[in-house]
Amino acid sequence: MKKSRTNKMRRREVVTAYLMMAPDLILILVFLIAPIVYAIYLSFFDWSGLGAKRFVAMQNYKNIWKDSMFLSSLKTTGIYTVWVVILLVILSLFLALLISSCAKIVQGVFRTCIFMPYAISAVVAGLMWAFIYDQKRGYLNRLLYSLGMQKQGFISDSGQALYCIIPIALWLSVGYNAALFIVALKEVPSMYYEAAELDGASTLKKFWYITLPSIKNTTLFVTIVTTIGALQVFELIQVMTNGGPGQSTKVAVLHIYQQAFVQYKFGYASAMAVVLLIVIMIVTLIQFKVMGADNEGAEK
Amino acid sequence: MKKIKKRSISFVLTLVMLFSMCSAVAVSAEEPVEITLWTFHSFDETTEPDSLGGFWKNVGEEYVAATGANVKVTVESIPNPGYMDEKLPTAFATGSGPDVFLMCPPIMMQYVQSDLLVPLNDYYTDEMKEDFYVNVVDGYTVDGNIYSFPFNMGMEVLFVNMDALEEAGQEVPTNWEELRTVAAALTTEERWGLVTNVDNNTNMPMCFSPFVWMQGDFFTEDRRGSMMNSEAVTDALQLWRDLITDGSMPVKVPASGYDIETMLNGGAAMMVSGIWNIPSIIADESGMNIEIFPLPAPEGGKPASCTGGWSLAVADNGDPAKIQACIDFAKWLSFDNSEAAYKASTYEGLLPVRNSISERAQEEYFVGEHWDMVFSQGIIESSIPELRCPPAVNEIIRNMVVNCLADTSRPVEEFAAEADEQLKLFLETYDGEL
Numbered sequence: 157m158k159k160s161r162t163n164k165m166r167r168r169e170v171v172t173a174y175l176m177m178a179p180d181l182i183l184i185l186v187f188l189i190a191p192i193v194y195a196i197y198l199s200f201f202d203w204s205g206l207g208a209k210r211f212v213a214m215q216n217y218k219n220i221w222k223d224s225m226f227l228s229s230l231k232t233t234g235i236y237t238v239w240v241v242i243l244l245v246i247l248s249l250f251l252a253l254l255i256s257s258c259a260k261i262v263q264g265v266f267r268t269c270i271f272m273p274y275a276i277s278a279v280v281a282g283l284m285w286a287f288i289y290d291q292k293r294g295y296l297n298r299l300l301y302s303l304g305m306q307k308q309g310f311i312s313d314s315g316q317a318l319y320c321i322i323p324i325a326l327w328l329s330v331g332y333n334a335a336l337f338i339v340a341l342k343e344v345p346s347m348y349y350e351a352a353e354l355d356g357a358s359t360l361k362k363f364w365y366i367t368l369p370s371i372k373n374t375t376l377f378v379t380i381v382t383t384i385g386a387l388q389v390f391e392l393i394q395v396m397t398n399g400g401p402g403q404s405t406k407v408a409v410l411h412i413y414q415q416a417f418v419q420y421k422f423g424y425a426s427a428m429a430v431v432l433l434i435v436i437m438i439v440t441l442i443q444f445k446v447m448g449a450d451n452e453g454a455e456k
Numbered sequence: 457m458k459k460i461k462k463r464s465i466s467f468v469l470t471l472v473m474l475f476s477m478c479s480a481v482a483v484s485a486e487e488p489v490e491i492t493l494w495t496f497h498s499f500d501e502t503t504e505p506d507s508l509g510g511f512w513k514n515v516g517e518e519y520v521a522a523t524g525a526n527v528k529v530t531v532e533s534i535p536n537p538g539y540m541d542e543k544l545p546t547a548f549a550t551g552s553g554p555d556v557f558l559m560c561p562p563i564m565m566q567y568v569q570s571d572l573l574v575p576l577n578d579y580y581t582d583e584m585k586e587d588f589y590v591n592v593v594d595g596y597t598v599d600g601n602i603y604s605f606p607f608n609m610g611m612e613v614l615f616v617n618m619d620a621l622e623e624a625g626q627e628v629p630t631n632w633e634e635l636r637t638v639a640a641a642l643t644t645e646e647r648w649g650l651v652t653n654v655d656n657n658t659n660m661p662m663c664f665s666p667f668v669w670m671q672g673d674f675f676t677e678d679r680r681g682s683m684m685n686s687e688a689v690t691d692a693l694q695l696w697r698d699l700i701t702d703g704s705m706p707v708k709v710p711a712s713g714y715d716i717e718t719m720l721n722g723g724a725a726m727m728v729s730g731i732w733n734i735p736s737i738i739a740d741e742s743g744m745n746i747e748i749f750p751l752p753a754p755e756g757g758k759p760a761s762c763t764g765g766w767s768l769a770v771a772d773n774g775d776p777a778k779i780q781a782c783i784d785f786a787k788w789l790s791f792d793n794s795e796a797a798y799k800a801s802t803y804e805g806l807l808p809v810r811n812s813i814s815e816r817a818q819e820e821y822f823v824g825e826h827w828d829m830v831f832s833q834g835i836i837e838s839s840i841p842e843l844r845c846p847p848a849v850n851e852i853i854r855n856m857v858v859n860c861l862a863d864t865s866r867p868v869e870e871f872a873a874e875a876d877e878q879l880k881l882f883l884e885t886y887d888g889e890l
Binding site for chain 2: 301417
C-alpha cells in the first residue's frame with residue numbers, strides 16, 4: 157500500500173517535472189532540433205528553394221569533396237578559429253587576472269570598459285571597423301601616414317584581410333570571456349594561495365599549479381564556446397569583406413549562405429551545413445577529451 | 457403541441473441557416489480579391505505621399521480609386537539588400553511569397569526556371585510593344601516569353617569631378633588608355649582616381665559587363681555557348697587589373713560605398729556607376745562640379761553601357777482570380793496609367809521605359825545639365841540590358857573578376873580560361889538561354 161503511494165507520488169513528480177520543462181523543451185524542439193532534422197532531410201535533395209525537390213541521395217555530399225571553394229573556405233575558417241580561440245583565451249584570462257589584482261574600486265570601471273564592446277552587434281562593429289580600416293581615408297591609415305609610414309591595404313589586401321578581422325572578433329568578445337574568468341578566479345579558495353606562499357611558491361608556480369587547475373572548467377567552457385562561435389563566424393566577415401578580396405576571407409558559413417541565398421542551392425547548402433555541424437561536433441569532442449572536464453567541479 | 461413547437465423551431469433555424477448561407481455567398485461575391493505586392497522601397501506613417509516611398513505605399517489605393525477594380529492591394533516593404541537575396545527566395549520556398557513583386561533582370565532566371573512566373577506575352581498589345589523600348593523588354597524575355605512589366609531603367613555612366621580634372625590638367629578620358637592615365641593623375645593620398653563596384657555581389661557584373669560588350673560578349677550570339685575565353689573578356693579584366701595595379705582604383709569598394717556619396721565626400725575623382733545618382737548630385741550643396749560622360753571604349757571598340765531597372769512580375773500561385781488581378785494591376789502601373797508609370801520612374805531618379813512618357817519626363821523632370829548629358833551623348837542608345845543569366849553563371853563571372861583582381865601574380869588569361877571551363881561544364885547540364 158505504502159509502496160504504491162510512493163510510486164504514485166514519484167510518477168506525479170516526474171509528470172510535474174516534465175510539465176515544467178515543457179515550454180523550454182518545445183522551444184528547443186521547434187527552433188533547434190526541427191531545423192537540424194529538416195536541414196539533414198534537405199541535404200538529400202536538389203532544391204532551388206523555389207521549385208519541386210528532387211531526391212539525389214548522397215550526391216550533394218559527393219559534390220562537397222569536389223567543391224574547391226568549400227574546402228578552401230573550411231581552411232580559412234580553420235585558420236580564423238585557431239587564432240581567435242588561442243588569442244581570446246589567453247587575452248581574456250590575462251585581463252581577468254589583471255582586473256582581479258586591481259583595487260576593488262577600479263575593478264568595476266575596468267570590467268565595464270572591457271565588457272562594453274560585447275554589447276555592440278557584430279554588424280555595427282563590422283561597419284565601424286570597415287571605415288577605420290579603409291585604404292584611403294581610414295583612421296588607421298591616416299595615423300600611419302602621419303607617422304611617415306606607408307599606408308596599408310588592411311581589409312583590401314588579400315594577405316592581410318583575415319588577420320585584420322581577427323582583432324575585431326577578439327575586441328567584441330574578450331569582455332564577456334574575461335568576466336567569466338573573473339568569476340571563476342573569485343571562486344578559487346584563498347587558503348590554497350596562503351598555503352603555497354608558506355611553501356615559498358613563486359607567482360608563476362601559483363598560477364600554474366593552483367589558478368589554472370582551479371578554473372579548468374571555465375577554461376574548457378570558454379574554449380568550446382569560442383571554438384563553436386569562431387567556426388560559425390559570418391556577420392563580421394559578410395559586412396567587412398563579403399569574403400574578399402578574391403576569396404581570401406570566405407569562411408564556411410558565408411559560403412553556405414551564398415550557396416543557399418545567392419545560388420539557390422538549398423539542398424547542397426544543407427549538405428555543407430551538415431558537414432560543418434559534424435566538424436564542430438568532432439572538434440568539441442576532441443576538446444572535451446584533451447582538456448578533460450572535471451564533472452565533479454574543479455572550481456569548488 | 458410539443459412536436460409542433462419543435463418542428464417550427466427547426467424550420468426557423470433551417471431558414472436562418474439558408475439565409476445566412478445565401479448572404480455569405482452574396483458577400484463573398486462582393487469581396488475584393490486580395491493581392492500582396494512586395495517592394496524594397498521603405499515607407500512608414502510619416503512618409504510624404506509625393507515621394508518614392510509614398511508612391512509605393514499608396515499605389516494599391518490609387519489603383520483601386522483609378523480603376524474601380526474589386527481588389528485589395530496590400531503593399532509590403534522589404535528593405536534591400538535582404539529583399540532580393542533572402543526574403544524573396546525564402547518566402548517562395550515556404551509558400552508565403554508575394555502575388556506580385558518588384559524584380560530586376562539579375563534575379564529573374566531562378567524564378568523562370570522554377571516556373572514561378574506567369575508569362576505575360578498575351579497581355580502585351582501591339583501598342584505596348586511599340587511604346588516600350590525594345591531592349592528593356594528584351595531584358596525580361598527568356599526563350600520568347602516576356603516575364604514582367606518594366607517601369608523604369610537606369611544605365612552605367614562615367615561621373616567625373618571636373619574641378620579635380622582641371623586641377624590635374626587632364627581631359628575627360630575617351631578611351632581605355634586615357635582612362636588609365638587620367639585615373640592615375642587624379643589619384644592622391646586621400647582620393648581614388650576611379651571607383652566602381654568591384655565587390656563580389658550580384659550587381660557587380662552590371663559595372664563590368666559594358667567593358668566586355670565594347671569588344672564582344674561573355675556568350676555566343678545564340679546565348680547558349682561560352683565566350684569567356686575571348687579577348688573581349690581578357691581585355692576588360694586586364695583594364696580593371698591595370699587600374700588596380702596602377703593604384704588608381706581600389707580592389708575593394710571603399711567603406712563609403714560605390715555610389716556618388718564617395719565622390720561627393722572627396723573619396724573618388726571618377727566613378728563608374730548608375731544614373732540614379734544624379735538626384736544626389738543635383739541636391740548636393742557642396743558645389744562640386746560633377747559631369748557625366750559615356751564609359752570610355754577601347755580603340756576600335758564600340759561604346760557600351762548596361763541598362764538595369766525594375767519591373768513588376770506576377771507569381772504563378774495557382775489562383776486564376778489572383779493572377780488576373782495581379783496582371784491587371786501590374787499592367788496598369790507599367791502601361792495603362794501613364795501617371796503611375798511616370799512616378800514609378802522619376803521618383804527613383806530612373807528613366808521611363810516608354811517612348812510616350814519619356815518626352816514628358818524630359819520636359820518636366822529630367823531637367824538640367826546633368827540629365828542633358830545623359831540624353832545627348834548616346835548613352836541610352838548604346839545600352840545593353842544587364843545580364844539575366846542563371847545564378848551559377850553570374851557567380852562564375854563574379855568569381856572570375858574578383859579572383860583576377862585579388863591575385864595579380866597570375867595572368868588574366870588563366871582566370872578567363874578557368875571561367876570558360878566552368879561555364880562549359882555548367883552548359884553540359886543546362887539547356888536554356890543564358
